[in-house]
Amino acid sequence: EVQLVESGGGLVQPGRSLRLSCTASGFNFGGYAMSWVRQAPGKGLEWVGFIRNKASGGTTEYAASVKGRFTISRDDSKSIAYLQMNSLKTEDTAVYYCIRERWQMVYWGQGTLVTVSS
Amino acid sequence: DIQMTQSPSSLSASVGDRVTITCRASQAISNYLAWYQQKPGKVPKLLIYAASTLQSGVPSRFSGSGSGTDFTLTISSLQPEDVATYYCQNYNSAPITFGQGTRLAIK
Numbered sequence: 001e002v003q004l005v006e007s008g009g010g011l012v013q014p015g016r017s018l019r020l021s022c023t024a025s026g027f028n029f030g031g032y033a034m035s036w037v038r039q040a041p042g043k044g045l046e047w048v049g050f051i052r053n054k055a056s057g058g059t060t061e062y063a064a065s066v067k068g069r070f071t072i073s074r075d076d077s078k079s080i081a082y083l084q085m086n087s088l089k090t091e092d093t094a095v096y097y098c099i100r101e102r103w104q105m106v107y108w109g110q111g112t113l114v115t116v117s118s
Numbered sequence: 119d120i121q122m123t124q125s126p127s128s129l130s131a132s133v134g135d136r137v138t139i140t141c142r143a144s145q146a147i148s149n150y151l152a153w154y155q156q157k158p159g160k161v162p163k164l165l166i167y168a169a170s171t172l173q174s175g176v177p178s179r180f181s182g183s184g185s186g187t188d189f190t191l192t193i194s195s196l197q198p199e200d201v202a203t204y205y206c207q208n209y210n211s212a213p214i215t216f217g218q219g220t221r222l223a224i225k
Contacts, residue, residue: 035214044203044205044216044217044218044219045154045156045162045205045207045216045219046216047213047214047215047216050212050214061212061213062213063213064119064213097161097162102209102212102214103150103152103167103209103214104152104164104167104168104209105152105154105162105164105207106164106173108161108162109161110161111161
C-alpha cells in the first residue's frame with residue numbers, strides 16, 4: 001500500500017525557514033518523481049513544484065511564487081522527499097501535500113499545516 | 119503560464135441531475151488535463167486523467183471530454199456523495215496549474 005506521510009509543519013514567523021519531510025512507503029521511491037502542492041485555508045490547490053527521479057536527472061521545477069525561496073530534494077536511501085522553505089511569507093500559510101508523481105496525482109499524503117505569522 | 123478557468127464557480131443541483139463543469143485553458147494543452155474531487159476536510163482524489171480516462175475505482179457516472187483548450191467534467195446522475203469541490207489541472211508541462219475550483223452542492 002502506498003503511503004505518504006508529511007511532517008515538519010507548524011507555526012513560524014515571517015522571514016524564517018522550515019523544512020517539511022515526506023516519508024514514503026509501499027513503493028519503489030527512487031523510481032518516481034515527487035511533487036508538493038499546497039492549499040491555503042479555504043482556498044484552491046496551488047502547485048509548488050516537483051523533483052524528478054534520478055533516472056530522469058533528479059532535477060526540479062518550481063512555481064514562480066516560490067522559486068528562489070523553496071527547494072525540493074530527495075533522499076532515495078531513506079525514501080524521503082524534502083521541501084525546504086526559506087524567507088517565508090504570510091501568504092505561504094497553507095496545508096502542504098506531498099504527492100507521488102508529477103503529472104497525474106493519484107497518491108497524496110494527508111498534508112501538514114504551515115502557518116506563517118508573527 | 120497557462121491559466122485554467124473553471125465555470126461555474128459553484129452550482130447546486132438535485133439528486134439524479136446531470137451536472138457539467140467546464141474548464142478552459144488559456145492555450146492549447148492537447149489532452150493533458152486531469153480532474154480532481156475534494157470532499158470537505160479530505161485530500162483531493164484523482165477522477166480523470168488524459169481528459170477522458172477514468173481513474174481506476176471511480177464510478178462510471180463521472181466522465182470527461184475535450185481537447186485543446188476546452189474541457190468538461192460530467193456527472194451523469196448526481197449522488198449525495200458527490201458533494202465536493204472539483205478542480206481541473208493542466209499538466210502539459212511545468213508549471214502545472216489548477217483551475218480555481220467548482221463547489222458542487224445538493225439542492
